[in-house]
Amino acid sequence: MSKGSNNKSHTRAMLLALVAVPLLFVVCAALQVRIDAETRLMYQGNEELLLRSGWLLKKLSLGYEPLLADIYWTRVVQYYGRRARKPGATYESLWPLLDITTTLDPKLMIAYRFGAVFLSEQPPVGPGRADLAVDLVKRGIAENPDEWRLYQDLGFLYSIHLKDYQKAADAYLEGSKNPHAQIWMKVMAARVAEAGNAPETSRLIWIEVYANTKDELVRRRAMQHIQSLDAALGLKRLNESSEDYWRKFGRFPNSMQELRDAGLVGGTLQDPAGYPYVMGPNGVPQLNPKSTIVLDADQGP
Amino acid sequence: MSVLPGVVAINTFREAVRDRVLYNLIFFALMMIGAAILVGQISIGIERMVIINLGLSAISVFGIIMAIFIGVGLVYKEMEKRTLYSLLSKPIRRWEFLVGKFGGLLLTLVVNTSLMTLGLGLALYCVSGKFERSDATILVAIYFILLELALVTALALFFSCFTSPMLSTLYTLGIYVAGVFAPGILGISQFTQNWALGAITRFVYYVLPNFHDFSVIAAAAHGDAVPLTLICHNTLYAALYVVLILVAASAVLSGRNLK
Numbered sequence: 218m219s220k221g222s223n224n225k226s227h228t229r230a231m232l233l234a235l236v237a238v239p240l241l242f243v244v245c246a247a248l249q250v251r252i253d254a255e256t257r258l259m260y261q262g263n264e265e266l267l268l269r270s271g272w273l274l275k276k277l278s279l280g281y282e283p284l285l286a287d288i289y290w291t292r293v294v295q296y297y298g299r300r301a302r303k304p305g306a307t308y309e310s311l312w313p314l315l316d317i318t319t320t321l322d323p324k325l326m327i328a329y330r331f332g333a334v335f336l337s338e339q340p341p342v343g344p345g346r347a348d349l350a351v352d353l354v355k356r357g358i359a360e361n362p363d364e365w366r367l368y369q370d371l372g373f374l375y376s377i378h379l380k381d382y383q384k385a386a387d388a389y390l391e392g393s394k395n396p397h398a399q400i401w402m403k404v405m406a407a408r409v410a411e412a413g414n415a416p417e418t419s420r421l422i423w424i425e426v427y428a429n430t431k432d433e434l435v436r437r438r439a440m441q442h443i444q445s446l447d448a449a450l451g452l453k454r455l456n457e458s459s460e461d462y463w464r465k466f467g468r469f470p471n472s473m474q475e476l477r478d479a480g481l482v483g484g485t486l487q488d489p490a491g492y493p494y495v496m497g498p499n500g501v502p503q504l505n506p507k508s509t510i511v512l513d514a515d516q517g518p
Numbered sequence: 519m520s521v522l523p524g525v526v527a528i529n530t531f532r533e534a535v536r537d538r539v540l541y542n543l544i545f546f547a548l549m550m551i552g553a554a555i556l557v558g559q560i561s562i563g564i565e566r567m568v569i570i571n572l573g574l575s576a577i578s579v580f581g582i583i584m585a586i587f588i589g590v591g592l593v594y595k596e597m598e599k600r601t602l603y604s605l606l607s608k609p610i611r612r613w614e615f616l617v618g619k620f621g622g623l624l625l626t627l628v629v630n631t632s633l634m635t636l637g638l639g640l641a642l643y644c645v646s647g648k649f650e651r652s653d654a655t656i657l658v659a660i661y662f663i664l665l666e667l668a669l670v671t672a673l674a675l676f677f678s679c680f681t682s683p684m685l686s687t688l689y690t691l692g693i694y695v696a697g698v699f700a701p702g703i704l705g706i707s708q709f710t711q712n713w714a715l716g717a718i719t720r721f722v723y724y725v726l727p728n729f730h731d732f733s734v735i736a737a738a739a740h741g742d743a744v745p746l747t748l749i750c751h752n753t754l755y756a757a758l759y760v761v762l763i764l765v766a767a768s769a770v771l772s773g774r775n776l777k
Contacts, residue, residue: 227772234769241762246724248755255748295705433711
């Protein structure tokens with residue numbers, strides 16, 4: 218073929234490619250969206266863990282255990298993230314995934330620390346298995362005895378989720394013996410031993426979690442718990458004012474305004490999300506129905 | 519429509535047969551016979567499942583190895599041997615040559631896969647003594663494997679137009695592996711807090727050929743039906759993607775100075 222006709226055919230092919238390739242990419246992407254919808258239905262609830270033995274996977278990994286552990290940790294995060302706050306979600310593969318991850322790489326601190334948070338959260342945010350979380354952290358301590366942060370996590374699990382304040386104080390105290398441990402570990406040990414079930418103590422622990430965590434997911438959860446505790450404290454104080462009102466007028470107030478008019482409360486009566494508290498039946502103050510705050514199970518008015 | 523792509527395809531197929539490419543069937547047959555004998559001895563209740571899983575996985579792996587290793591040399595080898603020059607001096611367009619090469623390798627893979635399917639069927643019959651209605655899903659799984667192979671062949675052919683077989687193998691294999699893990703890539707976009715990273719991973723997810731959706735081996739092993747709409751959509755997706763890659767490959771090859 219002549220040079221001229223070659224050039225012409227090349228130009229034609231290039232023009233066709235420039236038009237057709239992006240167009241076909243768009244069509245393929247649109248088709249992919251439909252295929253995703255179909256496969257989502259097909260594989261719903263079909264997420265299986267075929268190999269549940271971390272030991273076996275370690276043998277099969279041919280020396281690439283750390284890489285495999287990283288991949289499994291990514292799976293943990295995706296598995297948890299996909300379910301958290303989904304009504305009716307179950308977390309049956311969370312523990313096996315964490316077990317495999319920490320067996321493959323026993324030094325992977327993040328898996329112990331965040332894994333314990335994921336396991337211990339109450340439904341629908343987590344499986345509510347604080348017992349397994351304690352096992353995980355204890356395993357982490359056995360593998361990494363110099364990591365004082367794991368003692369902090371253990372104390373956190375015992376005090377916040379299991380309400381075993383003596384064990385929590387022991388954990389904080391044990392961790393505080395580490396020369397690298399922060400000074401507040403000792404303070405926490407004393408505080409939990411003295412008034413473990415006080416909301417102020419829980420708040421202090423969550424604030425420590427919030428301040429010492431870089432992960433956005435855990436920070437967000439910690440902030441939700443702090444706000445929830447603040448809201449619970451606010452409701453508790455309003456409830457006390459409502460009882461004062463009853464003592465003074467022989468009936469419960471029907472609105473927040475009545476409390477305010479009686480001079481029993483002042484300032485902005487809002488929850489930490491910025492929604493005003495409302496007065497419920499029998500003078501029991503409640504969260505505004507529009508509020509984004511969710512009170513923890515063991516709190517409430 | 520010109521018959522020239524067909525001629526190139528037949529010759530590509532003949533060349534593959536001459537190169538004893540189909541000898542892999544012997545290995546496949548031995549593996550299936552061995553599995554059929556062994557599985558009965560060492561597994562209880564899942565003999566059929568093991569045979570289906572093993573057979574389909576082997577068909578897929580053998581096919582992909584063939585598609586990549588033959589595909590990456592299809593154009594490059596012709597340029598190296600300078601046979602392409604004499605071929606293009608005939609009244610054949612470059613895109614026709616490419617389509618012919620693609621068709622030839624796909625024909626080889628179809629023949630190879632069909633023979634393996636026969637082997638799998640035989641092994642299955644030996645193990646369970648009958649075929650079940652739900653075994654139709656096995657044929658769907660094999661059809662999906664063929665769609666996957668068509669995509670891999672097109673990719674290998676594309677890279678073969680402008681780079682060496684070694685690099686083409688790496689690129690094709692890389693895209694294949696990334697395509698298999700495509701849902702993981704989309705997962706990153708769903709969980710990252712970084713808007714830019716989310717946008718990039720979503721873009722990559724939709725641009726990459728999604729090989730994950732072609733895998734219904736588990737459904738075949740459990741006798742689960744595959745929706746007809748998924749079959750149609752996957753077929754359309756593979757066809758469009760192959761056309762896309764071949765158009766791009768034609769543009770690349772047309773720009774090559776073959777003097």
